[in-house]
Amino acid sequence: MNAQKLLELADDELIVGWRNSEWTGIAPLLEEDVAFSSIAQNEIGHARAWYELAARELGTTADELAFDRRPDEYRCSRLVELRLVPDWAATIARHHLYETADEERIAALKQSDDPEIAGLAAKIDREEAYHRMHAQMWFERLQDEPRFQTALAELRPLLDVRDEHTPELAELWEEMTMVRRSVAGATW
Amino acid sequence: MIYEVFRQERKGQAFAHAGSVEAPNEEFAEAYAREQYGRRGESTALWVVPREAVHEIDDFADELQKNYHRVDGYPLKEKLGKARERAEAARAR
Numbered sequence: 001m002n003a004q005k006l007l008e009l010a011d012d013e014l015i016v017g018w019r020n021s022e023w024t025g026i027a028p029l030l031e032e033d034v035a036f037s038s039i040a041q042n043e044i045g046h047a048r049a050w051y052e053l054a055a056r057e058l059g060t061t062a063d064e065l066a067f068d069r070r071p072d073e074y075r076c077s078r079l080v081e082l083r084l085v086p087d088w089a090a091t092i093a094r095h096h097l098y099e100t101a102d103e104e105r106i107a108a109l110k111q112s113d114d115p116e117i118a119g120l121a122a123k124i125d126r127e128e129a130y131h132r133m134h135a136q137m138w139f140e141r142l143q144d145e146p147r148f149q150t151a152l153a154e155l156r157p158l159l160d161v162r163d164e165h166t167p168e169l170a171e172l173w174e175e176m177t178m179v180r181r182s183v184a185g186a187t188w
Numbered sequence: 189m190i191y192e193v194f195r196q197e198r199k200g201q202a203f204a205h206a207g208s209v210e211a212p213n214e215e216f217a218e219a220y221a222r223e224q225y226g227r228r229g230e231s232t233a234l235w236v237v238p239r240e241a242v243h244e245i246d247d248f249a250d251e252l253q254k255n256y257h258r259v260d261g262y263p264l265k266e267k268l269g270k271a272r273e274r275a276e277a278a279r280a281r
Contacts, residue, residue, distance in 0.1 A: 029210060030210070031209045031210055031211060031216075031220035031223070031224065032220070034220070034223050034224055035219060035220055035223040038223050038227060130219075130222070133219060134219055137215045137216060137219060141212070
């Protein structure tokens with residue numbers, strides 16, 4: 001697996017983690033707030049693990065890959081870039097689309113010839129199993145809602161678009177890297 | 189719906205009440221309980237029970253104050269003191 005493919009994966013996880021974390025404190029109910037924040041945190045943790053592998057191949061660090069590239073250098077899918085707060089139906093639609101696609105990707109990575117990649121994928125998959133359970137139970141609850149169906153139809157085509165980014169990614173990047181850029185040369 | 193969550197800290201230990209979660213159904217309740225009470229390795233198992241399934245009993249008739257029915261209701265200190273006094277009085281005679 002080349003570093004570019006690893007970056008796609010890591011960028012997806014980082015950005016979807018950030019977007020999901022925007023629900024922290026404002027989710028539809030307190031229990032969901034905890035659950036969804038925990039999923040967001042897991043995704044960012046996965047991003048870090050993948051960035052570390054990519055960083056070794058590229059001779060850099062995970063932090064530099066995560067925060068020091070320009071927005072147009074990110075390889076994430078358009079699906080994860082959108083700011084969907086306060087639309088919970090669309091958020092769950094994205095969550096379900098993302099987790100379904102991610103399941104396939106992780107399954108393939110578990111079969112990788114590179115034992116490090118296969119091992120990491122297996123580890124991550126054990127956490128993802130709970131994300132999928134969460135996505136599935138919400139899917140079943142919302143599947144008959146027209147708002148949810150519309151969101152699914154609108155978001156689905158964005159999944160495989162990686163070359164063109166939305167302006168929302170640049171806005172998120174500003175937020176995400178603000179602290180890191182505030183003190184040039186600082187090591188945190 | 190409110191679900192009461194009980195958790196077991198170590199295998200073999202009794203389950204203790206951990207708290208409650210609000211969820212639309214059993215499936216959500218399980219997921220939420222897992223997140224709130226099981227995610228940091230603090231539990232080996234959870235029981236998730238709809239609140240209605242818990243029967244609370246809080247009326248205990250004790251009209252005649254039969255405190256000798258209770259482990260803590262039968263203080264020996266006073267009785268021992270009196271017995272000692274009697275024994276000493278008997279010895280003195």
